[in-house]
Amino acid sequence: MDVDEAAARLLDTAERLFYERGVHNVGMDDLRSAAGVSLKRVYQCFPSKEDLVVAYLRRRHGWWMGSLRAYVAEHGQDVLAVFDWLDRWFREPGFRGCAFVNSVGELGATCPAVVDVALEHKRALRSYLGELADRAGIAGSHLALLVEGAISMAAVGGEPSAAQHARQAAEELLS
Amino acid sequence: MDVDEAAARLLDTAERLFYERGVHNVGMDDLRSAAGVSLKRVYQCFPSKEDLVVAYLRRRHGWWMGSLRAYVAEHGQDVLAVFDWLDRWFREPGFRGCAFVNSVGELGATCPAVVDVALEHKRALRSYLGELADRAGIAGSHLALLVEGAISMAAVGGEPSAAQHARQAAEELLS
DNA sequence: TACCGTAGAGAACGACCGTTCTCCGCCGCA
DNA sequence: TGCGGCGGAGAACGGTCGTTCTCTACGGTA
Numbered sequence: 093m094d095v096d097e098a099a100a101r102l103l104d105t106a107e108r109l110f111y112e113r114g115v116h117n118v119g120m121d122d123l124r125s126a127a128g129v130s131l132k133r134v135y136q137c138f139p140s141k142e143d144l145v146v147a148y149l150r151r152r153h154g155w156w157m158g159s160l161r162a163y164v165a166e167h168g169q170d171v172l173a174v175f176d177w178l179d180r181w182f183r184e185p186g187f188r189g190c191a192f193v194n195s196v197g198e199l200g201a202t203c204p205a206v207v208d209v210a211l212e213h214k215r216a217l218r219s220y221l222g223e224l225a226d227r228a229g230i231a232g233s234h235l236a237l238l239v240e241g242a243i244s245m246a247a248v249g250g251e252p253s254a255a256q257h258a259r260q261a262a263e264e265l266l267s
Numbered sequence: 268m269d270v271d272e273a274a275a276r277l278l279d280t281a282e283r284l285f286y287e288r289g290v291h292n293v294g295m296d297d298l299r300s301a302a303g304v305s306l307k308r309v310y311q312c313f314p315s316k317e318d319l320v321v322a323y324l325r326r327r328h329g330w331w332m333g334s335l336r337a338y339v340a341e342h343g344q345d346v347l348a349v350f351d352w353l354d355r356w357f358r359e360p361g362f363r364g365c366a367f368v369n370s371v372g373e374l375g376a377t378c379p380a381v382v383d384v385a386l387e388h389k390r391a392l393r394s395y396l397g398e399l400a401d402r403a404g405i406a407g408s409h410l411a412l413l414v415e416g417a418i419s420m421a422a423v424g425g426e427p428s429a430a431q432h433a434r435q436a437a438e439e440l441l442s
Numbered sequence: 443t444a445c446c447g448t449a450g451a452g453a454a455c456g457a458c459c460g461t462t463c464t465c466c467g468c469c470g471c472a
Numbered sequence: 473t474g475c476g477g478c479g480g481a482g483a484a485c486g487g488t489c490g491t492t493c494t495c496t497a498c499g500g501t502a
Contacts, residue, residue: 093449113376116291119489130450131491141490194372196423197364201288207423214424233432234439241416248371248382249389257408264409264440268479294459305480306461316460 093129099137101127106148111191115145115198142203145195149209152191157216164224171228171266172259174221174239179255182246189247230265238262268304274312276302281323286366290320290373317378320370324384327366332391339399346403347434349396349414354430357421364422405440413437
């Protein structure tokens with residue numbers, strides 16, 4: 093197996109395991125065996141666990157924003173489509189809230205790189221939501237509040253309906 | 268020092284350290300020395316770290332809800348006072364988001380007791396917000412979304428102004 | 443065939459952590 | 473004074489984890 097494939101497999105596995113269990117609950121050996129990559133390769137691709145965590149978050153940022161953008165674009169850039177996308181996300185098996193919020197809660201105090209990636213993610217999200225909001229005539233910060241609130245409620249409340257409630261609130265704010 | 272004082276000191280210290288650094292980043296020995304309690308006493312009061320974590324969350328729940336309720340009561344049960352209280356909380360030094368969200372992100376996958384306490388907390392909060400919302404004529408779920416969203420944005424965005432934006436959104440929903 | 447760089451498997455290392463155990467000094471009591 | 477229980481300090485234990493090292497097998501090249 094060459095380096096690129098090993099790195100890809102590791103990132104796949106890291107994204108799944110870190111998100112499922114939290115970073116502290118996944119050892120390098122768990123990753124190694126789940127990804128089917130030798131430990132030597134692991135450290136060739138990512139010199140430390142922290143590097144792997146940061147790479148995981150960057151990749152997840154790309155997937156998350158990409159998926160949201162694509163869905164909203166398919167629905168005519170309708171700002172309310174954001175909440176439909178959230179609804180689908182919340183109902184996915186294994187949904188465990190925002191990976192960035194979770195990682196900052198776990199590692200933020202000791203690992204500034206994680207905080208940086210999370211900040212970058214949230215800034216990008218808010219900037220994108222700001223664009224959608226401007227077109228629709230709603231305050232960008234209000235839209236962002238509803239989105240973040242829905243994620244938080246779905247995560248620890250276990251209430252996937254949070255997306256629908258947030259959609260209703262957004263409709264009220266639009267009118 | 269008797270058992271009760273030792274337990275109280277431990278809880279004080281646990282609340283501070285666990286919240287500041289995250290649970291995994293605080294060892295029993297850190298707690299012991301910061302609280303000035305012998306290790307034997309620690310395990311007399313709390314048979315395991317998990318017990319201490321649960322006790323910490325329960326205590327924080329009491330403090331948090333009590334402080335919010337008291338503030339809102341002082342301000343004539345005005346639903347908007349919730350956001351003023353949040354604003355003050357966000358600006359406290361050492362603010363690091365919702366202790367329950369952080370703990371679930373860190374331990375939720377391995378420790379059901381933590382998930383239970385967090386659920387209990389969120390249910391109590393939503394029930395309280397529901398009462399306030401009913402009186403004011405706004406949907407309880409919308410109010411809860413704004414509150415959760417503000418906490419989340421202030422936590423990882425580092426934007427204490429989230430409380431003010433949420434207040435504005437609530438005012439719009441009220442009118 | 444002889445050689446060399448590389449890769450994989452997994453042992454080994456050092457640090458840390460939750461928990462338990464040992465030792466010693468102190469106090470009340472006969 | 474002698475004794476027995478209690479508390480504190482911290483050593484010790486067992487396990488885990490991140491990281492490095494060792495050993496062996498293999499494939500390409502002269």
